[in-house]
Amino acid sequence: MLNLNVGLMGHVDSGKTTLAKALSEIASTAAFDKNPQSQQRGITLDLGFSALRTDLPAELQGHGNWNQLQYTFVDCPGHASLIRTIIGGAQIIDLIVLVVDIGKGIQTQTAECLVIGELTSRKMIVALNKIDTIEENRRVKLVDKMKKGITSVLMKTVFEGSPIVEISAAKGINLDQFVLTLKSISFIPVRDYNMPFLFAVDHCFTIKGQGTVCTGTVLQGQIKLNEEVEIPKIKSTRKVKSIQMFRQCQEIARQGDRVGICITQFDPKQLERGLICTPGFVLTTYATIIRVNRIKYFKGPIRNKSKFHVHIGYETVLACITLFKEEKVQNAEFNANVEYELIDEIEIDASDKDDHVFALLEFEVPIQTVTSALVIASKLDADIHKNQCRLAFFGRMEHHVSNKDYKSQFLPQLKIYKKKHKIGFVQRIVNESELIAAGLFKKEGNNRQAFIGLRIQLSSGEWGVINNTFGASSKVRLRFRTPLSEATLARLRQKNNSADQVKVELRFRKYVFTKDEVGNKVVQ
Incomplete structure (x- = not known):
């Protein structure tokens, strides 16, 4: 049996759970808002x-040993406060059903x-739901209007051209057509x-006398009965006693x-929720390096040393970010032997595609x-409550x-450095090849x-x-390989003319993390 994981996503109260219930033949223990809190609050x-x-579509036959197709529906919450759960669910799906309330159209969480x-995906079908709530004499016109609007929105995404089917999950209207359309875009x-x-793992519970059952989705590889797996969170290895797929035993x-x-x-x-793996495969990670891809809808600042919520699988953790780029771009991957320049902020309208950031x-907890x-x-x-995108950037882990x-x-x-620029002035002449400069460094805490x-x-x-250095203050002694010109010496002797004062400019690179015996390492 070929299994496709289908994510039902959309704004809260758009009818995702009702649609899952209307389409499904088999339910897990975690389906259709069985949680008492869900029933009490009326939301997933x-x-x-x-x-x-269902039968395997003719287009997919002959490409494997499958003779049946199973759609596993992943009913995701829609409420804004549950976005971390939505992101976790999205990362296990193959195909998306975007559920839109015909009376409300694209809302904030629909867009998110x-x-x-x-x-996370490249295939989608739109379920334009709740058409039964629209009077029949207005329905055709409104459906046409909403389809045009959604089509226009999708043109700006990777889902351009996705099919849109008008349905009523609650009344069972047009669900056969929806399933046929879903089968037409299914793939291996x-x-x-x-x-x-x-x-x-998304749910975990104990069955007395049998063991601990972990329900979830296989992200890669395979597992057989009696093989050993690791639970990296508790650093423990266990043996697989049994496997079930929707109550049917599997080997x-x-x-x-x-x-x-x-x-x-x-x-x-x-x-509760996390990963199980081949022993030794999953790592405890304290920090990572990614190539940053800014999400164009995020209008907030992405600044160096700011904190963001980072979602990796089912994990959500606060992280402090350090932003840097390669001055002369050679490739899109991080290389620990290359030097990088620290940057203060990623511009909202950054358009330089070759400027890899x-x-x-650094995670607050591993x-x-x-x-x-x-x-x-x-x-x-x-x-x-504001109409804004909270998703800021994404990338793949390039260094653990x-x-x-x-x-x-x-x-x-x-090797991350910050470009620095200091300006001082010549305080006095020692001789024609030597000067004393002041103002380049602060009086307190300087490491001249x-x-x-x-x-x-x-x-x-x-x-x-x-x-x-010169004296106990912030002054330094400057030396020149060849004597200074008469014109420069003449300017330096005109002490009363501050407008004509000779400035001293120092440009250098200061490493962010690398230190030597006198502090953060500086080079030119």
Whole structure:
């Protein structure tokens, strides 16, 4: 059986759960808002799972050993406050059903779901729901108007040309046509069963006398009965006792399958939601480096040393970001042996596609993740009542930092520098090849020793070097290889004319993390 994971996404109260219930033949224990809190509040609070099995479309026959197609519906919450759950659900799906209330059209969370969908999928069908709420004499005209509006919105996304089907999930109107359209855009997803096993757990519970059941989606690889898996969060290995797919026993679970895996008993509260894997595959990660892709709809600042909520799989954690770029772009990947320039902010209208910006993300608490995981950064503390996109940027992990002592062992090797520029003035002449300069450094807390040997330039054009410190204050001694010109010396002797004062300019690079015996390392 070929399994396709179909994500039902959209604004709160657009009818996603009702549609899942109308389409599904099989329900998991976590489906259709069975959670008492969901029933009390009247909204979906967690991911729900159910399934529909159908014949394999003729277009997909002959491309594998499948003779049946199973749609596993992932019913995602729609409320703005639950966006981290929506992002977690989106990362396990193959195809999106965007549910739109015909009476309200594209709303704030509908748009956010579109953005999330663009990062995780390439196929979509739009369910224009609740047509039964529109009077019949107005329905045709309104459906046509809404379809044109949605088509216009989709033209600006990767989902341009996606089919739109008007339905009523509550009344069962046009659901047969919807399923036919869904089958027409179904495809055989890329699966790699030879990779290490990785399983995204979304629910975890104990069955007395049997073990602990972890339900979720196989992200890659496969697992068989009696094989060992690791629970990296608690650093423990367990044996697989049984596997079920919607209550049917299986001997093997492969990438894309929605299954329950029963393993040797442990306290389910220790995991709840997370990863299970081939032993040793998942790493504890304290920081990572990604190439930054700004989300064009995010209008807030992305500044160096600011904090963002970072979503990786089901994990959401606060991270402090350090932004940097390669001056002469050679490739799009991070290279620890290359020097990078620190940048203060990513411009909203940045259009230089060759200007590759990277970000070092330092997590407030370590997370469990794998190489090349998708990283999505957001501002969850933004006002959810405003019409604004909270998703800021995304990227793939290019470098894992799995050393707990990374601040002392990894960061000093990270060659990130900041361009600095200091201006001082010549205070007096020692001789025609030597001057005393002031104003380049502050009186307190300066580390003048670090700058000895660096080049400076006078506003008159001559080049020299900082030869030594001078006195106990902030002054330094400048030396020139050839004597200064008579014109420059004459200007320096005119002490009363401050407008004609000779300036001293010092340009250098200061490393952000690399230090030497006198402080942060500086070079030219």
